[in-house]
Amino acid sequence: MWGLDPAAWQAVILSLKVSAVAMLASLPLGILTAYALARWRFPGHGLLNGLVHLPLVLPPVVTGYLLLLAFGTQGPVGAFLEQLGLVFAFRWTGAALAAAIMCFPLMVRAIRLSIEAVDPKLEQAAATLGAPRLRVFLTVTLPLILPGILAGMVLAFAKAMGEFGATITFVSNIPGQTQTLPSAIYAFLQVPGAEPQAARLVLIAVAVAMGALILSEWLSRAIARRVAGA
Amino acid sequence: MMLDVAIRHRLPDFELDARFQAPAGVTALFGKSGAGKTTVVSTIAGLMRPDHARISVDGTTLIDSETGVNLPPHRRGIGYVFQEARLFPHLNVRANLLYGRRLSRRSGPPPRQIIQMLGIEHLLHRRPAALSGGEKSRVAIGRAILSNPRLLVMDEPLAALDQARKDEIMPYLERLRDQIGLPILYVSHALPEVARLATTIVLIDNGRVAAAGPAGEILCDPRHAPLLGSRQMGAILTARLSAQDADGLSRLDCATGPIWVPRVAAETGRTMRLRIMAHDVMLSLTPPQGISALNVLPARIVELHEDQDGVLVQLDTGGQGLLARVTARSAAALALRPGLQVHAILKAVSVTAANIGGAG
Structure with a gap:
């Protein structure tokens, strides 16, 4: 299809799967982290904030290497999870984990901003009307930050689609297993005569990224409208 | 409660x-x-x-x-x-x-x-x-x-x-x-x-x-004048709207007797709340004659309270408290003192709905 050979096509499908899983799996923790950073004051607040943002500033290859150390079959976490039947090293799940960690800062940032835009006085008002904390969150905070959550998801998805350094370091570049779209482009560029394949993948990558940016911009404008109550 | x-x-x-x-x-x-x-x-x-x-x-x-x-x-x-x-x-x-x-x-x-x-x-x-x-x-x-x-x-x-x-x-x-x-x-x-x-x-x-x-x-307590603002002092009376007179006045019955005010838009029988500001009450030693004020209540002076604006006079009109503001000069000229019988002339009465007794 579209002149893509099966390997390239496989890479696109895998990338979509990896990105969707990375985005959805990190969402609950992302919302919780964003809420904690926006609303709670606790010892270690700055440390948590730094830790969340670390993948944004670390060289991706460093993140990938650290993941390999921790989640490789010899690593402390990896060895433990392997007993539970969950293997990350050199599997597509590992690519999803790498993508999730790399896109986490973007997701948390978008959600945190939208939580900070919600007036805590509204949550206070809900409490005086008899709503326990969880209910206040579900009926007041969550609906008001929904556009921010969606924007965070879109950004995270786009970032996950483009993740390369950490992924290739952690799970390598195995066609059909861990070869995501960027890895496939990289692989095609290494082979003489495969540039047309690479170019098609590049177009797909650009389209996905642009679409995500436009969608997230539109959603963040929706937050402003919603919080202003229009 | x-x-x-x-x-x-x-x-x-x-x-x-x-x-x-x-x-x-x-x-x-x-x-x-x-x-x-x-x-x-x-x-x-x-x-x-x-x-x-x-x-x-x-x-x-x-x-x-x-x-x-x-x-x-x-x-x-x-x-x-x-x-x-x-x-x-x-x-x-x-x-x-x-x-x-x-x-x-x-x-x-x-x-x-x-x-x-x-x-x-x-x-x-x-x-x-x-x-x-x-x-x-x-x-x-x-x-x-x-x-x-x-x-x-x-x-x-x-x-x-x-x-x-x-x-x-x-x-x-x-x-x-x-x-x-x-x-x-x-x-x-x-x-x-x-x-x-x-x-x-x-x-x-x-x-x-x-x-x-x-x-x-x-x-109505002059001692609170500094906190409440002396211009804001005044009595609150409860009264029943008893009649709408033909000449555009409403008759309100309160503990001290009837009070007439310009037409109140409410049905007769309703309980109203009257506010009589201290600076809207004049005092006279004799029953006033030939004045335009409609409401004159006999009263007894309970206490005099001097402040920088003059004298606040606490009055008792048949069990109902009333407050009058007079100048220090008038207080001296009339020789106002506790126990004295006077006539309180109400220059203005503001009327709002409902009762001070509360619904509880």
């Missing part, structure tokens, strides 16, 4: 140490801005953690620092009308109004009655952003009532509104007091509102309760 409050809390500028009781009806917490009123009510609602407090409503302890009881806000049953309406922007008026309803275990008035009383039937499907300031206030009041609270706290609900909006809301608040019978704790630094609504007044000064008692007594 009885609210029992004792709070100690260290604030940046002073120490709050307030103890008072609020019976049924409207209890006004009156004091200057920054006197600690909002700290008191947010502590009652559980929105603030005080250094030390013991608060109970009808025997239910909300917080007691001694025993460690401290109910979270959602379990206190304290409805709160904030200065800003704080409506939920993503819900329409109807959903805002019904937000607390399912969460309450107490029963209360049916939503239809409240919606009608507040005159917001036509707004139910609008979003808060499409409401005027006065409409937002009314919806916020309705939302708090419909959560079926034990007690309604209103923290300067009118302060953010202009005079026209205040006049628009005031009758709704009077109806709320007289028809629903929900105890209200009303925070204000505007005496006209307090004089119109309160059945009990608690005067807060610098974090302490300076005085507390029935509204009529507090507003």
Whole structure:
């Protein structure tokens, strides 16, 4: 299809799967982290904030290497999870984990901003009307930050689609297993005569990224409208 | 209903140490801005953690620092009308109004009655952003009532509104007091509102309760003039609208006898609240003749209270307190002294709906 050979096509499908899983799996923790950073004051607040943002500033290859150390079959976490039947090293799940960690800062940032835009006085008002904390969150905070959550998801998805350094370091570049779209482009560029394949993948990558940016911009404008109550 | 409050809390500028009781009806917490009123009510609602407090409503302890009881806000049953309406922007008026309803275990008035009383039937499907300031206030009041609270706290609900909006809301608040019978704790630094609504007044000064008692007594007690503002002193009388005379006057019967005022738009038989400002009362030693004032009440001087503006004269008119403001020169010229019989000439009487006795 579209002149893509099966390997390239496989890479696109895998990338979509990896990105969707990375985005959805990190969402609950992302919302919780964003809420904690926006609303709670606790010892270690700055440390948590730094830790969340670390993948944004670390060289991706460093993140990938650290993941390999921790989640490789010899690593402390990896060895433990392997007993539970969950293997990350050199599997597509590992690519999803790498993508999730790399896109986490973007997701948390978008959600945190939208939580900070919600007036805590509204949550206070809900409490005086008899709503326990969880209910206040579900009926007041969550609906008001929904556009921010969606924007965070879109950004995270786009970032996950483009993740390369950490992924290739952690799970390598195995066609059909861990070869995501960027890895496939990289692989095609290494082979003489495969540039047309690479170019098609590049177009797909650009389209996905642009679409995500436009969608997230539109959603963040929706937050402003919603919080202003229009 | 009885609210029992004792709070100690260290604030940046002073120490709050307030103890008072609020019976049924409207209890006004009156004091200057920054006197600690909002700290008191947010502590009652559980929105603030005080250094030390013991608060109970009808025997239910909300917080007691001694025993460690401290109910979270959602379990206190304290409805709160904030200065800003704080409506939920993503819900329409109807959903805002019904937000607390399912969460309450107490029963209360049916939503239809409240919606009608507040005159917001036509707004139910609008979003808060499409409401005027006065409409937002009314919806916020309705939302708090419909959560079926034990007690309604209103923290300067009118302060953010202009005079026209205040006049628009005031009758709704009077109806709320007289028809629903929900105890209200009303925070204000505007005496006209307090004089119109309160059945009990608690005067807060610098974090302490300076005085507390029935509204009529507090507003008529010259000792509170410095806190209330001497221009604001005056008596509150309860009267029954007994007749609408043909010449455009209304006759109101109160404990001291009939009082005539320009036509009051209300049906006869209704209980009205009269406010007679001290500076609207003149004194005469003899029954005045040939004057235009309609209302002259025989009175006995109880006490004279001198301040920088002159003399406040506390009067007794058949068991009803009245306050008159005269100059020091007049007081001397008439040789006013406690026990003296005088005639009080009322230059103006303001009439508002309903009774000082409260609905409780």
